[in-house]
Amino acid sequence: MVKILCAFSVSRNTRLLLYVNRNKQSEAYCYRFLHGLRFFSLFWIVLGHASMAFDPIISRFANVLEATGSWFFCAFSTAFLSVDTFFYLSGFLLAFNVIKVDFSSWVIIVVALIRRFIRVTIPVVFCLLGFFLVPLFFWGPNSKILYDNYYEEISSRWWQWLLQVRNFYKSSDMECFAHLWYLSTDFQLFVVCIFVLAVLQKRLTLMKWTFVGLSLLCCAFSAWQMQTGKYLPVIPSVVANLNTMADTFNEVYMMPTFHGASYFLGCVTAILLQRYRKAEISLVTEVVMWCASIASAVTCILARHRWNSGGVDPGTWQDVAFAFFDRLLWSLFLSWLTIACARGRAGEH
Known part of the structure; x- marks a missing residue:
């Protein structure tokens, strides 16, 4: 009973939240960069919520169109990808812990x-x-x-x-x-992943390709939804038809298929780290991977400019392509960032 009550202790939980591992040989120290990833993602989500909701009482609609039409506004509209960062982290941490269990x-x-x-x-x-x-x-x-x-x-x-x-x-x-x-x-994606991780526990190669296949399947389903002409691949601040925005949120954005690629590729990253964390990677390969990952992230951010001002009809080939590649590219960026940081190849370690 005392242990149950202590689980709700403010002081105890505060100490756990603020505890910093100083042992450089521990896993907690090697993966402390995940806390920074969480912090910046939370900050980005709050920034997006505070910046994308416009009140017609305090701002003219002309000002709204001017703001959303600028390239700078992409920094706010991309806040939705921070949600996928958390899905990625959930998949990564789940696979990271389960593949080491021998039950x-x-x-x-x-x-x-x-x-x-x-x-x-x-x-x-x-x-x-x-x-x-x-x-x-x-x-x-x-x-x-x-x-x-x-x-x-x-x-x-x-x-x-x-x-x-x-x-x-x-x-x-x-x-x-x-x-x-x-x-x-998150729970639905967790159920799918735990079954794959448990059933294919000793077959990491098959497990990896299963998650890759599930990621592509989710992206393909999202792309198929776009070609119906009812949805947009993003949720913009301004849209010509409010029903389109509502349908996109309810029937696309909230679905596990829309975020599945991020979750499953998080699992793939954990598997790759389990196998290749201590493998030698040449400097040229690292430079290429950094350039490719940064280019992927920048593409995800700036490509949203097309939809930010709301003057785009749904169902175009751009909608289909962006719905397929958006989460893939963002997850690939997060994957290399995780691998580089975990290997101590992302700066001071």
Whole structure:
């Protein structure tokens, strides 16, 4: 009971969060760059949310078009890729830990699924129930509308969060917890990956190519969605038809297939590190890989300029191509960044 209560200790959890490993021979020290990747991704997500939502009350629409039409705005619109960075990290850390475990496949699957469900679902339920206490402390002119929306959302959608299928049901701007689609998508990709990792536990080559195939399959499905002419490959700040933006978010962006390439290629990166972390790589190869990875990242960022101003009709070949390659290129950039940093070839180590 004491251990259970200590799990909720503010001081204990703060110490764990702020602890820095100083042992240069440990894995935690070698992979500390992942904390920096998380930090910058979180910063980018907050920056994107703060910069992409325009209020017509405080800004003229002409100013909005001018801002979104600039190349500089690509830095804000690319914030959506930071979400895929977290999917990539989830896949990488999952594979990194599982491929070192020597248990039977079914033990790995059962234990992993139970632990994941508890770690993801229980905190969500705790937060949802805790929100019922908010009316006891806060009240205002519009609070009744907010609380009524919340009660309606809880009563009608509680089972979607419990079963981790929230992303398969449409979201709206009036929802209080629309962002929980991420946890459902992450859990679904986790289930697929843990089965592949457990079943192909000793066959790393087959495992690697299975994840590559799944990544390409997800990208192909997203590209197929674009050719229907109903969706856009990105979610721009300005769009000619609001239904197109809503459909893109609900039927494309929240789906596990849209983020699957990032998750699965994170697993591929962990497998490559397991095999080739200490392998010799020539300086020329490293330079080529850095140039290719940076070019991939820059392409993902600047290519969004085409859709930022909202004056593009869906269903073009550019939409199809970008939907296929966007997550692949971004994940390849993250993959080389991870490999280079883990090998101590990305600067001071």
